[in-house]
Amino acid sequence: MVRNSFDKELEHLHGLMLKMSSIVEESIENSVLAFKKQDVSLAKQVFENDDAIDDMESRIEKICINLIARQQPLAKDLRAISTALKIITDLERIGDQAADIAELTIRIGDSKQVKPLIDIPHMADMAKKMVTKSIDSYVKQDINLAKEVCDSDDAIDNLFSKIVLELINIMKNNPSTVEQATDYMFVVKYLERIGDHATNIAEWVVFNVTGSHDHLARKNE
Numbered sequence: 001m002v003r004n005s006f007d008k009e010l011e012h013l014h015g016l017m018l019k020m021s022s023i024v025e026e027s028i029e030n031s032v033l034a035f036k037k038q039d040v041s042l043a044k045q046v047f048e049n050d051d052a053i054d055d056m057e058s059r060i061e062k063i064c065i066n067l068i069a070r071q072q073p074l075a076k077d078l079r080a081i082s083t084a085l086k087i088i089t090d091l092e093r094i095g096d097q098a099a100d101i102a103e104l105t106i107r108i109g110d111s112k113q114v115k116p117l118i119d120i121p122h123m124a125d126m127a128k129k130m131v132t133k134s135i136d137s138y139v140k141q142d143i144n145l146a147k148e149v150c151d152s153d154d155a156i157d158n159l160f161s162k163i164v165l166e167l168i169n170i171m172k173n174n175p176s177t178v179e180q181a182t183d184y185m186f187v188v189k190y191l192e193r194i195g196d197h198a199t200n201i202a203e204w205v206v207f208n209v210t211g212s213h214d215h216l217a218r219k220n221e
Helices: 002-037 040-071 075-108 119-140 143-173 175-210
Strands: none
Touching (some): 002 040, 002 075, 002 119, 002 175, 119 175, 143 175
């Protein structure tokens, strides 16, 4: 009976993590859409989502602590719970990055865009898919899916470098674009960090399943 109760609570925990992940993914999508369309109203909605993400993190934290305190989990279960705690921290930070993009959107307002927004939305889509896959890998305990996320990080980094070089060239050719191009650089840096956090999540999944993540190169926070 105790085991059944624990398994049900763990399943509930997974459900909440999926819900939190869904809100985070929506924040990424809306923040970039707001940025692309210069939609200040949508950008403000992202801030509201950030509060919901913070609330979900607190709620999941409490469940994890209660599971540890009341259920006396086995070593494997304890690893799963501690992994969940690590993952929600990364999800919360991803939400923060989306909110940062929204903040820049509000600051830029309706100023003329310094470059066509093609690569940045593509980068955002890649980052969002990494987040989705990383959470799926946790719920399914799928190491191969987790490794796919880790392998995807190089593509995000390469696109980041490409966009930054383009922005530097724009600034060199037209000094009046410096302020907005710098804001664009922050946007792509936030997206690159989202990719890093998704990779962190995937690496915690590998740790949860195998008890080790030494064979995966960890990125510094």
